[in-house]
Amino acid sequence: MPSPNTDSSSPVITREQLLHQWQGHRxxxxxxxxxxxxxxxxxxxxxxxxxxxxxxxxxxxxxxxTLQGMINGEWPSTKPDPPTTKADLLKLxxxxxxxxxxxxxxxxxxxxxxxxTAFGQWKMPIxxxxxxxxxxxxxxxxxxxxxxxxxxxxxxxxxxxx
Amino acid sequence: MPSPNTDSSSPVITREQLLHQWQGHRxxxxxxxxxxxxxxxxxxxxxxxxxxxxxxxxxxxxxxxTLQGMINGEWPSTKPDPPTTKADLLKLxxxxxxxxxxxxxxxxxxxxxxxxTAFGQWKMPIxxxxxxxxxxxxxxxxxxxxxxxxxxxxxxxxxxxx
Numbered sequence: 001m002p003s004p005n006t007d008s009s010s011p012v013i014t015r016e017q018l019l020h021q022w023q024g025h026r027x028x029x030x031x032x033x034x035x036x037x038x039x040x041x042x043x044x045x046x047x048x049x050x051x052x053x054x055x056x057x058x059x060x061x062x063x064x065x066t067l068q069g070m071i072n073g074e075w076p077s078t079k080p081d082p083p084t085t086k087a088d089l090l091k092l093x094x095x096x097x098x099x100x101x102x103x104x105x106x107x108x109x110x111x112x113x114x115x116x117t118a119f120g121q122w123k124m125p126i127x128x129x130x131x132x133x134x135x136x137x138x139x140x141x142x143x144x145x146x147x148x149x150x151x152x153x154x155x156x157x158x159x160x161x162x
Numbered sequence: 163m164p165s166p167n168t169d170s171s172s173p174v175i176t177r178e179q180l181l182h183q184w185q186g187h188r189x190x191x192x193x194x195x196x197x198x199x200x201x202x203x204x205x206x207x208x209x210x211x212x213x214x215x216x217x218x219x220x221x222x223x224x225x226x227x228t229l230q231g232m233i234n235g236e237w238p239s240t241k242p243d244p245p246t247t248k249a250d251l252l253k254l255x256x257x258x259x260x261x262x263x264x265x266x267x268x269x270x271x272x273x274x275x276x277x278x279t280a281f282g283q284w285k286m287p288i289x290x291x292x293x294x295x296x297x298x299x300x301x302x303x304x305x306x307x308x309x310x311x312x313x314x315x316x317x318x319x320x321x322x323x324x
Contacts, residue, residue, distance in 0.1 A: 010272040013289045015174050021293060046208065047311030110172040127175045131183060132321070135300050139320055142304025149209030158301055159294070 015112070019104050022134050023097065024161030029059060029137055030093050031156040032144050038086050044147055052147055055140040056089060057082045060096050062133045066118065067103045070111055070126055075119040177274070181266050184296050185259065186323030191221065191299055192255050193318040194306050200248050206309055214309060217302040218251060219244045222258050224295045228280065229265045232273055232288055237281040 013021075033041065033056050042053045050058075061079045069075035083089040112127040122129065148155045175183075195203065195218050204215045212220075223241045231237035245251040274289040284291065310317045 010275050011173055012175055012177050012180055012274045013293075017287075017289065018174055021290070025297070046308050047314075049308065049311055112174045113172050125179075127179065128183070131175075135187070135297075136320070138297050138300040139304040139307070142301040143308050145301070146208050146211065146305050146308040149211055152209075158298070 015104070015107070015109070018130070019100075022130075023100065025134060025137060025141075026059075026063075026093075026097060026100075028156060028158070028161050029056070029141050030090065030097075032141055032148070033086065033089060033093065035148055035153055035155055036086070036144075037151070037153070040147070040151055041086055041089075042084070044151060046147060046150060049143060052144045053082070053089060055144065056093070058140070059133075059137045060092060062136070063096050064099050064103065066129060066133055067100060067107070069116070069118055070107050070130070071103060073116060077119065177266070177269070177271070180292070181262075184292075185262065187296060187299060187303075188221075188225075188255075188259060188262075190318060190320070190323050191218070191303050192252065192259075194303055194310070195248065195251060195255065197310055197315055197317055198248070198306075199313070199315070202309070202313055203248055203251075204246070206313060208309060208312060211305060214306045215244070215251060217306065218255070220302070221295075221299045222254060224298070225258050226261050226265065228291060228295055229262060229269070231278070231280055232269050232292070233265060235278060239281065 033052065036044075036052055040052075042051055045051050057080075065076045065078075080092060083092055112130075113125065115123065115125050116129075117123045118129050124132070145155045145158075195214065198206075198214055202214075204213055207213050219242075227238045227240070242254060245254055274292075275287065277285065277287050278291075279285045280291050286294075307317045307320075
């Protein structure tokens with residue numbers, strides 16, 4: 001039985017915890033990318049869906065531009081060219097990871113509760129936007145797990161996100 | 163450009179927002195269950211993975227018992243019997259939705275930041291446990307999207323979570 005602590009100013013989650021949560025998921029997605037055989041990463045799919053390489057590029061394309069918009073209200077539309085090898089995709093993944101670590105502390109604290117029109121299209125609270133891109137990655141990564149299982153490859157454990 | 167609001171006491175997300183986020187995901191999962199043809203819901207799978215009915219029962223089995231443990235530190239291990247029709251599964255889903263709405267306001271505020279050993283097994287912060295069960299649902303629902311696509315059924319849009 002926990003102590004009856006009822007301090008209502010206690011946060012649900014702090015920004016450091018949310019970053020850790022996000023990067024934990026991104027670390028798992030990196031292991032899923034790496035689990036794919038090179039050729040299947042760029043060519044395999046089920047039911048007409050996108051390949052996992054294309055999905056990974058979607059995650060990369062959303063992460064830093066979203067953070068930049070969160071920080072200063074400008075939503076860049078530039079996208080990196082899609083790599084053609086697993087090694088290059090993982091390299092781009094890792095540079096995105098570093099960029100997130102660098103940008104995160106510069107988000108103005110009150111920004112999470114503000115509403116903005118992201119990329120001129122999606123009007124929503126900033127915390128909701130951030131959860132959207134994390135959830136989108138979890139959603140499509142789940143799709144990648146099915147690709148791996150169908151290919152006879154054991155995916156990395158879902159719960160393992162140090 | 164947003165106003166330079168730097169109030170560091172502004173929360174990342176409030177408990178009401180997190181509930182809304184969770185129930186939004188649960189509403190989408192309900193539509194995914196409903197999109198399955200009755201027989202495929204209980205029998206179809208890819209790569210030796212679980213059927214979507216079994217996955218839906220995992221989500222149901224985690225939701226209320228986790229909330230109960232969050233509230234009072236006791237982690238019930240009882241599980242409802244798995245329904246054998248889509249209508250009964252949706253009925254059980256809806257009663258879980260109501261139960262979550264009822265229990266949520268009774269979580270002691272400081273509990274989210276406490277660490278506990280959930281179900282005698284998983285020692286983690288409570289906010290992390292809650293995100294785990296939401297993420298687990300998103301992850302496996304993504305798997306359900308592949309099942310639906312492979313069956314030639316258009317899944318409900320991922321972004322539609324009113």
